[in-house]
Amino acid sequence: MERIERHVSHGGSQEVWKHASSTVGGDMKFGIYLPEAAMRGQKCPVLYWLSGLTCTEQNFITKAGVQRYAAEHRIIVVAPDTSPRGSDVPDSPDYDLGQGAGFYVNATREPWAKHFRMYDYVVSELPALVEAGFAASEARSISGHSMGGHGALVVALRNPGRYRSVSAFSPIVAPSQVPWGEKALTAYLGDDREGWNQYDAVALVGSARERLPLLVEQGGGDEFLNAQLRPELLQAACAKAGQPLTLNVREGYDHSYYFIASFIGEHMAFHAKALA
Amino acid sequence: MERIERHVSHGGSQEVWKHASSTVGGDMKFGIYLPEAAMRGQKCPVLYWLSGLTCTEQNFITKAGVQRYAAEHRIIVVAPDTSPRGSDVPDSPDYDLGQGAGFYVNATREPWAKHFRMYDYVVSELPALVEAGFAASEARSISGHSMGGHGALVVALRNPGRYRSVSAFSPIVAPSQVPWGEKALTAYLGDDREGWNQYDAVALVGSARERLPLLVEQGGGDEFLNAQLRPELLQAACAKAGQPLTLNVREGYDHSYYFIASFIGEHMAFHAKALA
Numbered sequence: 001m002e003r004i005e006r007h008v009s010h011g012g013s014q015e016v017w018k019h020a021s022s023t024v025g026g027d028m029k030f031g032i033y034l035p036e037a038a039m040r041g042q043k044c045p046v047l048y049w050l051s052g053l054t055c056t057e058q059n060f061i062t063k064a065g066v067q068r069y070a071a072e073h074r075i076i077v078v079a080p081d082t083s084p085r086g087s088d089v090p091d092s093p094d095y096d097l098g099q100g101a102g103f104y105v106n107a108t109r110e111p112w113a114k115h116f117r118m119y120d121y122v123v124s125e126l127p128a129l130v131e132a133g134f135a136a137s138e139a140r141s142i143s144g145h146s147m148g149g150h151g152a153l154v155v156a157l158r159n160p161g162r163y164r165s166v167s168a169f170s171p172i173v174a175p176s177q178v179p180w181g182e183k184a185l186t187a188y189l190g191d192d193r194e195g196w197n198q199y200d201a202v203a204l205v206g207s208a209r210e211r212l213p214l215l216v217e218q219g220g221g222d223e224f225l226n227a228q229l230r231p232e233l234l235q236a237a238c239a240k241a242g243q244p245l246t247l248n249v250r251e252g253y254d255h256s257y258y259f260i261a262s263f264i265g266e267h268m269a270f271h272a273k274a275l276a
Numbered sequence: 277m278e279r280i281e282r283h284v285s286h287g288g289s290q291e292v293w294k295h296a297s298s299t300v301g302g303d304m305k306f307g308i309y310l311p312e313a314a315m316r317g318q319k320c321p322v323l324y325w326l327s328g329l330t331c332t333e334q335n336f337i338t339k340a341g342v343q344r345y346a347a348e349h350r351i352i353v354v355a356p357d358t359s360p361r362g363s364d365v366p367d368s369p370d371y372d373l374g375q376g377a378g379f380y381v382n383a384t385r386e387p388w389a390k391h392f393r394m395y396d397y398v399v400s401e402l403p404a405l406v407e408a409g410f411a412a413s414e415a416r417s418i419s420g421h422s423m424g425g426h427g428a429l430v431v432a433l434r435n436p437g438r439y440r441s442v443s444a445f446s447p448i449v450a451p452s453q454v455p456w457g458e459k460a461l462t463a464y465l466g467d468d469r470e471g472w473n474q475y476d477a478v479a480l481v482g483s484a485r486e487r488l489p490l491l492v493e494q495g496g497g498d499e500f501l502n503a504q505l506r507p508e509l510l511q512a513a514c515a516k517a518g519q520p521l522t523l524n525v526r527e528g529y530d531h532s533y534y535f536i537a538s539f540i541g542e543h544m545a546f547h548a549k550a551l552a
Contacts (some may be wrong), residue, residue, distance in 0.1 A: 065341035258283035
């Protein structure tokens with residue numbers, strides 16, 4: 001592991017690390033914010049943040065303003081890149097497939113299967129690295145935006161006991177039923193729609209074995225709301241499954257980081273309560 | 277004037293506008309945050325923010341997290357681009373001269389003199405536009421970063437009565453005495469160093485006719501501290517002139533937006549007090 005960026009921020013340290021990932025078969029980068037207590041070696045809980053289409057590890061750490069709240073609540077925040085990168089990693093000319101668009105799945109189809117294993121990377125390799133290399137406790141929560149909101153929901157729902165809470169901003173709640181998801185899941189997993197269910201929060205919530213604190217933030221003016229996001233499908237699935245859900249629809253807010261920055265403080269307080 | 281971006285943010289509106297500027301002889305862009313009260317037509321005071329080298333109107337509005345504090349204090353925040361842009365505007369291959377590096381002067385030398393008039397743009401044209409086009413009162417304050425910190429100090433010192441308070445992050449306090457400033461002032465104004473004094477805060481503070489509230493934030497780990505910024509020169513000039521100065525040197529912080537985001541809340545509170 002090599003530290004490639006370090007900036008003092010709100011009394012802690014915002015860093016970017018690069019490492020050779022055995023899971024994705026190439027280098028990965030992640031941002032990590034260490035509150036001052038963690039820099040002194042005191043173990044702190046960890047929030048994992050999964051970013052959306054086209055993002056790298058930079059977007060969330062530069063635009064969301066999370067550091068203020070991470071410092072206040074003494075939470076480490078880890079934000080990985082959204083896919084492996086590089087000239088030896090397959091790509092597509094489309095923004096919604098390939099590099100920058102890993103969709104947090106383990107791909108089974110060529111040419112993606114070798115590198116596009118972001119599900120395992122986020123669930124296993126990344127937390128192991130973080131918990132071995134930093135003053136991180138094993139108290140974990142997870143959140144994300146759009147494609148990363150989908151990732152956070154799926155990862156939390158499939159791994160009972162591993163996370164204390166889950167939240168999402170503008171998540172793709174039912175990738176099996178919307179164009180972004182249908183395109184990506186077809187490419188990465190093939191045409192068998194049954195196999196898609198393990199990466200579809202709406203499909204997973206019915207069989208989930210624990211009742212995690214679940215918070216979803218959605219902009220009412222989001223340009224992708226009706227075609228790609230469809231939070232009402234998650235609401236219906238949660239109601240049917242008896243999974244409590246707080247869904248905040250915020251009038252006028254769009255899909256951008258201005259929306260995330262406006263409510264990230266509330267999400268950090270939500271996770272801090274579960275991580276305490 | 278044409279609005280080219282609009283995002284709801286912290287209950288207000290973060291917008292970007294484009295307009296034909298008579299001062300710089302071309303199009304200019306600026307970001308403007310309107311707190312909810314201003315959107316309802318209630319007149320609010322205005323903070324002008326001047327950005328640093330290489331920045332556009334985007335850097336501050338996406339990375340500083342100012343909107344939370346602007347909403348809290350009901351302050352409009354206006355962040356212009358750092359120079360005119362476009363294929364008909366002269367440029368240089370260097371990041372510290374030409375487009376993105378206007379240095380907030382009125383250039384007198386060719387090829388710069390026609391377009392590079394950022395001093396007049398910031399002092400006159402921009403506030404006139406803002407006060408005519410938005411619910412802005414005539415209570416103004418000014419701040420900025422690095423080259424923009426230089427701009428804020430110079431603009432405030434030369435225009436007594438026009439601003440209620442001035443602050444700066446990592447400002448170039450004495451451009452006449454450091455490489456960035458010597459290069460830019462030579463190009464824009466020529467070799468006559470006497471003429472540079474009107475754009476040099478350290479030179480101006482001795483003859484300033486008012487005692488504005490003045491706050492300077494400086495990272496102790498700033499990579500440009502000793503070669504380009506030299507806050508001790510401002511400190512000495514203020515002491516000699518009897519100009520009160522609060523200079524906060526923050527251990528470990530660098531020149532980046534992580535530094536600005538860590539202390540922008542304190543600067544907004546400082547300006548809010550003066551603007552009340």
